[in-house]
Amino acid sequence: MKTFVIGSLLVLLCLPAFARAENTGRTDGPEKSEYGKGGYPFGARVGRLYVTPAFGSGFFDAPPQKNETGLLYGLDLGYEMDEWVALQGSYHYLTDRAMSLFGLGSRFTYRQLPFAYHISVQAGLYAPRTGPTNFGLAPGAGIDVVLHERVQVGLSYCHDFIFSDVRSHLNRVYATVGIYF
Numbered sequence: 745m746k747t748f749v750i751g752s753l754l755v756l757l758c759l760p761a762f763a764r765a766e767n768t769g770r771t772d773g774p775e776k777s778e779y780g781k782g783g784y785p786f787g788a789r790v791g792r793l794y795v796t797p798a799f800g801s802g803f804f805d806a807p808p809q810k811n812e813t814g815l816l817y818g819l820d821l822g823y824e825m826d827e828w829v830a831l832q833g834s835y836h837y838l839t840d841r842a843m844s845l846f847g848l849g850s851r852f853t854y855r856q857l858p859f860a861y862h863i864s865v866q867a868g869l870y871a872p873r874t875g876p877t878n879f880g881l882a883p884g885a886g887i888d889v890v891l892h893e894r895v896q897v898g899l900s901y902c903h904d905f906i907f908s909d910v911r912s913h914l915n916r917v918y919a920t921v922g923i924y925f
Contacts, residue, residue, distance in 0.1 A: 790827065793925045796820040798900070800918025802838045814840025816918055824924070828853050834866065836916070842873035845904075847882060860888040860896060870906050870914075880906040880914075888922060896922035 802816040818836030825831065834847040849866030864884045871877040882905070888898030897920065904914035 790825070792824045794822050794824060794830070794922055796822070796920045796922045798836065798918040798920045800916065802914055802916045805913040805915065814838045816916055818845070822851060827855065832864070844871045846871070855890070858890050860890055860898070862886050862888070868904070870904070876908070878906050878908040880904050886920070888920070894924045898922070
């Protein structure tokens with residue numbers, strides 16, 4: 745039994761060396777094509793940090809405040825673990841309510857250049873300057889235009905379900921500039 749365990753450990757340690765064997769695939773296309781060695785100009789990036797300043801508007805669905813809209817500004821800070829999934833934290837401020845919105849969640853991106861479509865889900869705290877702090881969930885969606893492998897501009901929408909004594913929903917529409925490192 746002892747030799748089986750030692751043998752299994754040796755095999756597991758050697759597996760990464762076998763997995764590194766490179767499969768070159770087709771190379772019959774011109775350089776910088778999908779068949780050549782060059783690949784796409786905005787290829788997959790793994791493990792990137794990004795910061796996304798945001799500027800827009802927020803408005804509530806509740807009847808007494810239905811017509812009130814406020815200036816919204818904020819910042820998203822994220823880590824793109826793979827080309828399609830990221831973990832992000834955010835801070836936004838809604839001026840008409842003097843409300844800070846803190847969020848933490850994930851973002852899923854589909855790139856079809858020059859566009860990048862994304863959906864996100866965040867859990868957050870809604871802290872007005874006066875009144876109680878509440879918990880909420882904020883699903884969102886958006887579209888970005890890829891200007892460079894490190895710069896994207898876009899539009900985003902989030903619908904916040906705020907769990908409090910009074911049923912309230914916040915709609916956020918904002919423009920973003922994504923800067924990737």
